[in-house]
Amino acid sequence: MSTVQSVDRALDVLEALADRGGEAGLxxxxxxxxxxxxxxxxxxxxxxxxxxxxxxxxxxxxLGSALVRLGGTAERMVGVWAQPYLEKMVALSGETANLAIMEGDFVIYLAQAASPRRLRMFAEVGRRVLPHSTAVGKVLLADRPDAAAVLGRTGLPRRTDHTVTTVEGMLAELDAVRERGYAVDLGEEELGVHCLAVPVRDGGRVVASMSISGPAERIEALDRDRLAEGMREIAGEFGAELGPGH
Incomplete structure (x- = not known):
């Protein structure tokens, strides 16, 4: 695919600013x-x-304010594109499925497909949370080379008795996420709720995370490794749709 050099370079500059946390010197x-x-x-x-x-x-x-309008519209569109894949995750697990991204130091939920079960979990679309106590947040942090700096800025406030509250403990958890290819939240954000999350990659870069969440006893009854394998396959299909040419 042929590209326009000046456009490529302008986008390189914007991405460089984003990679530096939104601000950088020449x-x-x-x-x-x-x-x-x-x-x-x-x-x-x-x-x-x-x-x-x-x-x-x-x-x-x-980064300037003109990007806010573009970013907001893009987020809504990504949520729309994700819906069929979230529904596949619901069919796979029987539980509510979510899509989240990282904005600055926070996780924001972009889309959701609800479980058909009477007792089901909800994460409000548009909700912003700190990354350390959620499975989607751990997946997104695990791909960031500045994870320790992010945790230093946000702190690790205790949400429940199960929340990891030290930087050292969370960095060890992120190592485990990278090794096994998925993250879990075992009542760390909300007691009685367990979640499992996998990365969505555009090329080699993690751009989002997809998760399933449900009552602890139902999630504990699942084969996590097998479920995560199926979730990664679905997330891979979605990531391919986000890539160039789609």
Missing amino acids: SEIAARTGLPYGTIHRLLRSLLARGYVRQESDRRYA
Whole structure:
């Protein structure tokens, strides 16, 4: 697929800012993109003029407010695209399925497909939570090289007696998530509720997480490894739809 170089480079600059937490200096952008300083200056002038980038008082650059409208619309569309795959997860597990992404240091739920069972769990779409006490949050944190810094900023407040509340303990948990390919929340966010989550990848990068949640006794009765394998297959199908060319 042929691309337009100037567009590719402008997107590289925006992604470099996003990867640095939304703000970066010129040298950091250059290191991330490999672009010459002069090229970055020209791209930033255009992005500044359109409101996609702003310049701070310390001369660093930050993502601009014009991205809010695009981001909000994109989030809604991703939720729509995810619905058939969430319904597949409900059919696989019998439990409510959720889609979540990470925005800054927080997890936000984008979409949900409800379990057909009378007793079922709900995570309100649009709800924002800290990542350490949820299965989706652990999956998303596990792919971030700055996970320790995120945890340092947010803290690890105790939600229940089962919540991991130390950075060291959570980093060990994230190692386990990467090793087994899925995360669990065993009553860490809400007593009596268990969750299992898997990553959604666009290329090699984790862009979202899909989960199932239900009463603890029902989730405990499931074969986690086998269920996670089926969930990863569904998440892989969804990730392929998000990729280039779709």
